[in-house]
Amino acid sequence: MLDSSARASAEQVDGPSTGIFIRDIEKVFQAGDTSVRAIDRIDLTIAEGEFLCIVGPSGCGKTTLLRILGGLETPSRGEVEINIRHENRPVQSMVFQEQGVFPWLSALDNAAFGLQARGVPKKERRKQASAMLKKLGLSGFEDTYPRELSGGMRQRVNLARAFANDPAILLMDEPLGALDEQTKMLVQDDLLKLWEESRKTVLFITHSLDEAVTLGDRVAVMSHRPGRIKAMFDIDLPRPRNALEIRNNPEFIEVRRKVWEALRDEVLFARKAEHE
Amino acid sequence: MSDLISAPKTSDKPKDSPTFWRKYQGMISSIGSPILLLILWEIGARTGFLDARILPPPTAVAVTIWDMIENEQLLQQTGVTALRFLVGMIVGTVPGIMLGLTMGLFRPVRVALNPLVAILYPVPRIALFPLVLILVGLNETSNIIMIAIGPFFTMLITAMGAVINVEPIYRDVARNFGVKPRQLYFTVTLPAVLPAIMSGVLVSLGLALLGTVAVEFLVSTKGLGYVIWNSWQVLSLKQSMAGLVVAAILGAATYIAMDWLERWIIPWQRTVTKR
Numbered sequence: 001m002l003d004s005s006a007r008a009s010a011e012q013v014d015g016p017s018t019g020i021f022i023r024d025i026e027k028v029f030q031a032g033d034t035s036v037r038a039i040d041r042i043d044l045t046i047a048e049g050e051f052l053c054i055v056g057p058s059g060c061g062k063t064t065l066l067r068i069l070g071g072l073e074t075p076s077r078g079e080v081e082i083n084i085r086h087e088n089r090p091v092q093s094m095v096f097q098e099q100g101v102f103p104w105l106s107a108l109d110n111a112a113f114g115l116q117a118r119g120v121p122k123k124e125r126r127k128q129a130s131a132m133l134k135k136l137g138l139s140g141f142e143d144t145y146p147r148e149l150s151g152g153m154r155q156r157v158n159l160a161r162a163f164a165n166d167p168a169i170l171l172m173d174e175p176l177g178a179l180d181e182q183t184k185m186l187v188q189d190d191l192l193k194l195w196e197e198s199r200k201t202v203l204f205i206t207h208s209l210d211e212a213v214t215l216g217d218r219v220a221v222m223s224h225r226p227g228r229i230k231a232m233f234d235i236d237l238p239r240p241r242n243a244l245e246i247r248n249n250p251e252f253i254e255v256r257r258k259v260w261e262a263l264r265d266e267v268l269f270a271r272k273a274e275h276e
Numbered sequence: 277m278s279d280l281i282s283a284p285k286t287s288d289k290p291k292d293s294p295t296f297w298r299k300y301q302g303m304i305s306s307i308g309s310p311i312l313l314l315i316l317w318e319i320g321a322r323t324g325f326l327d328a329r330i331l332p333p334p335t336a337v338a339v340t341i342w343d344m345i346e347n348e349q350l351l352q353q354t355g356v357t358a359l360r361f362l363v364g365m366i367v368g369t370v371p372g373i374m375l376g377l378t379m380g381l382f383r384p385v386r387v388a389l390n391p392l393v394a395i396l397y398p399v400p401r402i403a404l405f406p407l408v409l410i411l412v413g414l415n416e417t418s419n420i421i422m423i424a425i426g427p428f429f430t431m432l433i434t435a436m437g438a439v440i441n442v443e444p445i446y447r448d449v450a451r452n453f454g455v456k457p458r459q460l461y462f463t464v465t466l467p468a469v470l471p472a473i474m475s476g477v478l479v480s481l482g483l484a485l486l487g488t489v490a491v492e493f494l495v496s497t498k499g500l501g502y503v504i505w506n507s508w509q510v511l512s513l514k515q516s517m518a519g520l521v522v523a524a525i526l527g528a529a530t531y532i533a534m535d536w537l538e539r540w541i542i543p544w545q546r547t548v549t550k551r
């Protein structure tokens with residue numbers, strides 16, 4: 001055991017002591033006799049309570065990385081250590097794309113899905129789920145089926161399902177990718193409010209630079225496949241942030257430019273590889 | 277001549293009247309076209325444009341139906357057909373769904389049974405009838421088997437395909453939220469395949485009715501199919517037509533019942549189109 005002073009100095013050298021520690025992981029998919037190396041030796045630490053965004057060219061292994069953290073894939077090499085207090089709460093929940101909402105459940109039952117799977121009594125889970133729907137501007141739509149909702153509302157149901165489950169970590173895979181630009185900004189704003197009051201540890205994958213810089217404490221840029229972490233940017237914009245206003249901030253524009261510089265070559269490379 | 281483009285004139289009528297039309301438009305036009313056809317048919321038969329001996333007018337058929345109801349012949353025949361149809365439907369669809377789900381869920385079962393299905397499914401079913409008669413005998417059991425074969429294969433293939441094609445994202449969501457593999461079946465697979473199964477049942481209804489009438493044409497001495505075929509052979513066309521009308525009503529009634537059942541079983545499917 002380290003005493004507290006030793007731990008404090010260790011923290012200064014090695015970064016935080018609580019968080020998600022991704023060490024040297026690699027994932028190779030085997031399909032018949034061809035194999036695809038999706039991600040290659042990723043080292044990444046996400047501090048507890050941090051909002052980390054990941055951008056990268058398509059096909060570089062972002063989804064694979066997130067699915068490993070979500071327990072849906074196992075790494076071919078390396079390890080993931082999750083050292084975050086979660087007491088009675090689940091460790092992590094994923095927010096999938098919009099199609100991940102169950103069409104056969106009402107908005108309320110969708111939002112309560114995680115709680116139900118964990119065996120929370122009906123009355124209690126309905127209370128929590130409808131409170132979360134209300135926060136996301138969906139009161140009055142509890143009994144509505146997803147098919148009857150707009151894309152933006154459906155994506156809010158998706159967020160409500162993850163937030164109502166109250167996990168320590170949220171893993172989001174391009175959750176707003178299918179929304180139009182204006183709706184996207186509105187949902188980003190909702191997401192910012194929810195996160196700023198709960199301060200969960202978030203790993204958020206997006207293909208939108210604006211989105212990454214709007215939401216994140218840090219933005220990681222991944223290389224073309226096999227994906228590695230190529231660059232990391234601190235986003236020092238003040239919180240609470242407003243998704244509708246932040247884009248005019250000169251600091252926003254500056255940091256966005258820097259992130260794009262790091263990403264541009266990777267995107268061009270990935271495109272070239274695709275054409276070959 | 278004026279080049280002015282003007283807004284369409286607003287109607288003088290109160291605003292409520294077009295909403296009545298809009299509300300019942302679908303119903304009025306769907307009932308309207310068959311009624312129009314019946315009226316044309318009636319006029320044609322009465323004016324001699326159609327030969328009434330070959331195509332008796334609807335009113336004459338209606339009178340025949342009434343007569344046949346009065347001498348209790350028709351209701352009894354209808355009951356026989358309805359029962360055969362119902363039993364054949366259940367005997368075909370329920371095992372078909374069960375086996376289809378099993379084959380969809382468990383790859384080894386699928387691999388083992390698929391070749392058998394691939395060989396048997398395309399065989400024209402009515403051609404199997406003599407074989408069934410030899411194996412089972414000339415009795416009600418073989419009739420039911422003949423009626424059940426179509427629904428059985430239809431449901432087997434529909435259910436199996438539906439299970440295989442369940443969006444993988446649904447299972448990922450369920451797994452990520454901690455649903456146990458054992459519970460996956462009821463929380464995800466079953467609701468996800470229900471819409472496909474319901475449309476399979478709708479197709480099966482048509483097949484079962486076809487099978488019932490075919491069996492009654494061929495071997496039975498009872499039922500609507502027998503009435504239609506037998507009356508036609510003795511050139512009693514009004515009675516043949518009466519049997520046909522009742523068979524059509526039976527078919528329509530089951531479709532309406534199914535539609536209602538579908539709205540109850542998969543309420544999430546219909547909601548958009550109903551608005």
Ligand SMILES: Nc1ncnc2c1ncn2[C@@H]1O[C@H](COP(=O)(O)OP(=O)(O)O)[C@@H](O)[C@H]1O
Pocket residue numbers: 029030031036037038056057058059060061062063064065225
């Ligand atoms: N289950 C799988 N089997 C085989 N290859 C896969 C599988 N999942 C992903 N891949 C491959 O891994 C690479 C990375 O995919 P993915 O993580 O989805 O990228 P991204 O989310 O960054 O677009 C792609 O080349 C993809 O084809």
Ligand SMILES: [Mg+2]
Pocket residue numbers: 062063173
């Ligand atoms: Mg992806």
